[in-house]
Amino acid sequence: MKKLMQKMKKVTDKFPRIQIPEKVVRLKEKTAVIWHLPLAFLLVFSIEWMARHSFGATISFCRLHTTPFCYNVLVVYVLYSLVFLTRKRSFVRALITVLILILGAINGVVLLSRVSPFGYTDISMIGDLLSMKNSKYVSAGESVLIITALAIVIVYLVILFIKGRKTETKVHILFRLAFCAALFAGLPFLTKTLQYGGHLNAYFGNLAQGYADNGFLYGFGSSVFGLGMKKPIRYCEDEVKAVRKETKMGETELADGKNVNIVVVLLESYLDPTEVKYLKLSEDPIPFFHKLEAEYSSGHLRVPVVGAGTCDTEFEMLTGMSLQFFGPGEYPQKTVLKKVDGCESLASDLNSLGYSCHVVHNNGANFYSRKNSFSKMGFNTFTSKEMLDITEYNPIRSWPTDDILIDATKDAMDSTSDADFVYTITVATHGNYPEKKVFSEPEVQVTAEGKDAALNNKWEYYVNMLHREDEWIRNYIDMLNKRGEPTLVIMFGDHIPTMGLTNEDLATNDIFQTKYITWNNFGMKKQDMDLTSYNVVSEFYDRLGIHGGTIMDYNQSMLRKGIPAGSFEYMKGLETLQYDLLYGEKYVYEGENPYPATGIQMGIHDVTLDRVYQFGGSGHVFGDHFSKWSKVYINGKQVDTEYHSGQHLSFDSEKLKSGDTIVVNQMGSGNDILRSSNQRTYTAPEREESEEGD
Incomplete structure (x- = not known):
């Protein structure tokens, strides 16, 4: 390393040195403690501008959310105080500035293609993204541009490190260290004070809105320091066992005396367009969906994300646990499920009843670490896109059609003689949606009243893709019906699409609500109710007489008692059990995990x-x-x-x-x-x- 630095110094010695008058340099460093403040202001304004893609929107943020903006400026100012601890002040200052600008630039680019802003958990997914050559997330051209820009920045920093001026100061190092330490020590106290005063949000119900209201640096910092779950105040063995005892539902007693196939279908970015107030439609684009809604149990479904974050809704649905207890922007499938030996889920709960558990998905096995997480959750097989001969794509060729999932689901169920639990994940209605017109003669005419042409085109494309997906749902149900086995289907939207919707735009007045519908061929009684993604499957297990899982039983017990999901009474016990299973001593299992990961088989x-x-x-x-x-x-x-x-x-x-x-x-x-x-x-x-x- 030393030889490399010597060689680089010989190269950089040939570069011309910019001569700055000594008096100017001394004055700049003497007053750095003051001018760092406007520099921090400009840096924060720049990264907020990158995030909002609008100068006017950035000005509005500064005006309407002045306290959060000033807090973000202070964070940068505190970071700049580190320059006083070194003689290479220009280099350290430039390094801090460049790192913050890089984070801001990444966030700005990310927000061009998704709703969820850049968070710490995304860093752990860089390997996934870069390995997806020409994917929907990172194109080959963008990868080259990113690598080139980073190389230029690294060369600049190396040159500055080698040739940068060293600052002399008469201020004793202990005084400088005390100043720096005081700033860093005071920041957490200020943060808590502003959180308690309601000036900063301690929890983000909507990640995108949390970043928008509190600023990028605060949001990103929350995603860094808010990973995992905090230990509940009353967490102990007696408390865990008391909650488990109070909510234990007893043994499984199947309603008809035999296992029923259970098929759960995640409908990507699925929203009932008739619930968007400003949309004018020439006809009902999803008639079969509405037919099932009218004839079988259905309702609205509260989900944890908006516009993106499929795997968070997926995690809640499969485990019965709530994302509310995790830090902002965390994907448990990318974090905690990589650390545990296995995780009790609604799939593993069925293994003891003789079910075979399958996943069918026409996207990659490794994205969101799905292969690993599905193994940890107890699935037996996973048919991902790599196992499928995919040839049909949507009109803009950004995602496969879902047609191939029909036979893939049938193959999974036909491969066993036992009852099956199948989790099918669709992609056909996935964003981004084109701003240019795609259909010259769309089957459903769509008018987004009061909106510009670009948004109208996006809605026209999306609604017509929903129309096609409605036919897919009909064909999917038809396949299951023809198999002649008793089967329950639960279909749900994982989140609303990326269309800039607000609560006021929807009939539900809630951007966190989608819908679920069901179908069955054995006469299950229609019973409508609004549910959440973490208790919807547990509720239908209860109707089938299936009990036994720790979290499953808890959700069933709360629903039977009529305790509202999201209330303090509901969530305090869920938090206790969830922490015990994922992070605690596993008191509910007497310290041992009875749900080890499966050796999941890829494909049928x-x-x-x-x-x-x-x-x-x-x-x-x-x-x-x-x-x-x-x-x-x-x-x-x-x-x-x-x-x-x-x-x-x-x-x-x-x-x-x-x-x-x-x-x-x-x-x-x-x-x-x-x-x-x-x-x-x-x-x-x-x-x-x-x-x-x-």
């Missing part, structure tokens, strides 16, 4: 490799259940592979020779192997062998 069908040929200058493999994520391996090493169909791949066969072993692997986004085919040994034709022997 074997990937089969039947034949290997070499002709036309390439190698060719024929078999079954290949996909666009299939890669050919020769003697354990991956080679360039081209997808032709679910039965045919070609590959670079320049070094292929007799005796080589061939395997086809289904690859995840992180270049990990999700599932492998059988192995074949290549035998070259005799003519080729004789030519090699000449």
Whole structure:
């Protein structure tokens, strides 16, 4: 490292030094404690401008949320105090400024394509995003631009570190250290005071709104220091066991004496457009959805996120736990579920009843760490996009259609003789929605009254995609009905779409509400009620007579008692049990976790490799259940592979020779192997062998 720095110094010595008068330098450093304040002001204003993409909106934030803005300025000022502890003040000042600007720029870019702002948890997902080549989140061009910009910044900082001026000061180091320590020590007390006074939000019900009202730095800092759950004040073994005893529902007594298939479907970004006040529609775009709503149990569903954050709603639904107890912007599937050996869920609760538990999803296995989290939650199989021969996409080719999920669900259920629990995740109605007109003759005419053309086009596209999804729902139910097994279906929207909706725009007056609908073929009584994403499945388990899970029983007990979800009485016991299972001593299990992770199987069908040929200058493999994520391996090493169909791949066969072993692997986004085919040994034709022997 020392030699590298010496070489870089030789290079930088050739750069011209900008000569600044000594008097100016001394005056600047003597008054730094003062002029750091306007510098902090400009820096905070800049990153807020990046976040809001509007100068006027930034001015409004400063005017309407003056206290939070000033608090963010103070945070930067406190960070700038670190420069007084070193002689390389210019470098440290530049480093702090650059790091804050980078965070602000990332947040601004993120908010161009999603509602949720940039948080600390996103940093742990960088590997996921960068590994998704040409994904919907990071394009190849954007990746190059980001890497180039970072390289330029790093070179600048290195040059400044090597050639930057060293500051001399007569102020004793102890005084400077005391000044810096006093600022850092006082900041937490000021934060608490402003939180207690209602000037800063201690909890963000809506992450995007929390950042918007409190400023980016406060929001990002909350996501850094608010990870995990805080230990409840009354947490102890006696309290945990008392809550469990009071809410235990007893043994499972199936309503009809036998297990019923349970299918839960997450409808991506699903909102009933007839509930948007300013939309004028030529016809009902989702007639089958409304038919199910009228004939079977249904209601509104309160979810924890708006516009994005599918895996938070997913986590609540699958575990029965609440995101309210976690810090802002946390994705438990990316944090705590990576640390625990296993997590009790509504899937693992069914394992003891003989259910086989499956996930079907036409997106990547590793995004949101789903492969890991579904294993921790007790699922047996996971059919992700890498296991599917996806060829059909939406009109703008940003996401696959959901048609392939119908057969994938059927295959999962047909693969077992037991009752099944299937969790299906759709993507067809996922954002972003195009601002330009897509359909020349849309089936449903849409007018967003009082809105500009761009937003009207987005609504037209979205509503017509909902119209197509409505037909998908009909076909999905039809497939399940034809199977002839008793089945309960629960479908729900994970969050409203990214359309800038406010409470006033919706008939529900609540942007945190979507809808759920159900269907069954065994005569379950219609009983409508509004629920939450953390208790909706537990409620229907109760109607089926299924009990036994810790959190499941708790939610069922609270619902039977009529205690409102979200109330203090409801949430205090849930918080106690949730902390015990995820972070505590597991008193409810006598210290042992009875729900270990499963060795989850990727996909239902074997990937089969039947034949290997070499002709036309390439190698060719024929078999079954290949996909666009299939890669050919020769003697354990991956080679360039081209997808032709679910039965045919070609590959670079320049070094292929007799005796080589061939395997086809289904690859995840992180270049990990999700599932492998059988192995074949290549035998070259005799003519080729004789030519090699000449």
